[in-house]
Amino acid sequence: MLLIILVAVAGIVTGFIKKYTPSDTRMELADYYHTGEGEAALILQDTISEAKGKIVDGRAYLPYSVITNEMGGRFYWDKESEKMLYTTATDTLEIKPEDTAYTIAGQTKQQDYILVKEIGEEFYIALDFVEQYMPIQGEVYDKPDRIVVSYKWGDINTVSVSKDTEVRYQGGIKSPILSDVKKGDTLILLEEMENWSRVMTTDGIDGYVEKKNLEKPQTTELSYTGEYKEDYSSLTREHKINLAWHQVTSEAANAALGETIQNMAGVNVISPTWFSVTANEGTISSLASADYVNEAHSRGMEVWGLIDNFNPDVSTLETLSSRSSREHIIQKLLEEAQRVALDGINVDFEALTEEEAPHFIQFVRELSVVCRANNLVLSVDNPVPQFTGFYNRKEQGIVADYVIIMGYDEHTTGSEEAGSVASLPFVKEGIEKTLQEVPKEKVINGIPFYTRLWTESNNGTLSSEVMTMDAASQYIQENGIEVYWEKETAQNYGELLTDNGTQKIWLEDEQSIEEKMKLISQYELAGVASWKLGFERADVWSVISQYLQ
The missing domain is CATH 2.30.30.40 (SH3 Domains)
Known part of the structure; x- marks a missing residue:
């Protein structure tokens, strides 16, 4: 019996010891990092990346995809020239894979290591070289090989x-x-x-x-203790921007500028829709007029010529992914800007896809170099940031002078339900999300001068038509529509029951515009942009101006 008791006690004590004694088993770090032969674990800030780096000839290399997609680097692989590009504030450097030299401003600079390696289907850029052109710092460890990179400060x-x-x-x-x-x-x-x-x-x-x-x-x-410094000077103005987009589709519209702006007040920038990409090779159409610019200047306005990608026969992806096409667009814009004495360029490339976005950003970088060198203000139009994070507004806010939010089209052609063109919560969210990436002194908020009249037909279809401020008011009066202030949208709203269905309208008028201008003032933005000139009532200009002092 005593022996049984002793064995039981021994078992209990042994179990207790096993339970509360820490394990001294060690995990192999190569298994922990899941690294294979020739791979280096990649630790980005405080996160172990699924991607792997490389150690080649004792030097660390980072994946190009990680540098651009996760770390915000502005390296860009150009398929056409088969070179890695990097655009600075003043020029674009070029690197051939497996080369120890790079070219910038026509000069060749030599390094003692390969700058870019192509391994499999991925490009890898030397950590030492990346540190020269990004505010990052990396440390390399062995047993097993791993690269720890800090890039958030x-x-x-x-x-x-x-x-x-x-x-x-x-x-x-x-x-x-x-x-x-x-x-x-x-x-x-x-x-x-x-x-x-x-x-x-x-x-x-x-x-x-x-x-x-x-x-x-x-x-x-x-804190970042490296030597890299951002050197992107901006042509932002000391005063608030009051921009009006002017839709120009003919020479006659240019000639009618004086009549178009006769009731306008307070606008200090006019942006005519003069340029459009017309072919994948980068050719553009132009309606630029020196007489128009001279008249605008005489009335105290700058002119920022707008370029769009609205031609359905042109592939934005094919155009912007080609360096020669990008260069052709930029060169022609510069020639036209110098010919008519423009003050700036406004880029209005819309409906971009995630695949097109990196090429668009590279286009903006390259265009910014030319604009900066020629004293041209560069502004870029962006949709409200809903599902469009790939527009890379942060990079736009660095290389461009202004980032413009197109704070409208909340409900538009193709929407599943009737609704406001620009309700106040929609506008506010667009401003707040943009300010997470772009400094307020570079953010301009776009507002609509148009209203949509929606018709929900009895057969279940939905349609809408665009109305100017005066046309919307006239329609309400002629049809006896009773409107009331809708607090949620900060707009006057009305309905009309017809034989064909129900009509709904959320008005853009002086009252709704004032609520949007209060947001622009509250968030201390750089100014306002209005789409479009000719759709407004004269009274709206005084409403806008009082919030831009």
Whole structure:
């Protein structure tokens, strides 16, 4: 009996010891990072990337796709020339894969390592070279090979180690050990739990440490200490911009400028729709008129000529993905700008796809170089940021002078239901999301001068027609439509029951425009843009001007 009791006690003690004794099993880091031969784990800030880097001849290389898509780099692979491009504020450098030299401003600069490598279907750019042209800093570690890259700067949550301990794969003493940390080491704090904290070590290991071995969390500033500096000067104006888009489709419209603007007041920029891409090779049509510019200048207005991609026979993807086509567009725009003495270029490329977007951004970069060198203001029109993050407004806000929100078309042709052209919540959301990427002194909000009259027919179809401010008011009066102020949209709303169905209208008038102008003032934006000239009532100009002082 005594022997049985002793064996039982021994078993209990052994089980207790096993349960509460930390495991000393170590996980192989190559298995942890899932790296194969020739691969280097890639740690971006505090996240282990699924993508892998390369170590070639002792030098670290980062995937081009990661640099551009995740880190915001402005390197660009040009298929036509088969070169890696990088556009600075003043020029574009060119790199041939497997070369140790690059060309910029007609000069060749030599390095002692290969700058761009093509491995499989991916391009890899040398970390040392990337650090010259981006505000990033990288560290390379071995056993196994891994590259830790910092590219986001500012406050981070950190925690100090209070006693020598281990970083484990999961939160538990039986989990395998990934690494040892010593008293005084600083770790990035990723997540706090009851007894464990998830941390990232300086050498890129994401794991768990017992909280009893850590000091209290604190905020630490992560500062960039490299040599790269953004050098993008801007031609932003000291005054608020009051821009009116002028739809010009003929020489006659140019000649009628004086009549068109006779009741206009407060506008300091007019943007005529003069240029359009007409072929995939980058040819453009032009209605640019020196007489028009001279008249606008005499009335105290700058002229920013607009270029669009509205030709249905032209492929935006094919055009912008070709360097020669981009260069042709830019050269022709410059020639026309110099011929008629333009003050700026307004880019209005709409309905871009995610595939087209990187080529569009490269076009904007290359155009910005020419505009900057020739004292031309560059502005870029963007839809309200809903499902269009690929427009890369952050990059636009760096290389262009103004980013314009087209704060309308909330409901338009093809919408599934009737609704406002630009309700106040829609406009507000567009401003707030744009300001997350672009500084307020570069953001202009576009407002509509048009209203849509919607008809919900008895057979279930939905249609709409565009109306000017005066036409909408006249229609309401002639049909006896009673309107009331709809607080949610910040617009006057009315309905009309007809034999064919129900008509609905959300008015854009002086009252609704004023609510939008209050937002522009509240968020201290750079100004307002109005679509389009000729659709407004004269009284609206005084409403706009009072919020742009």
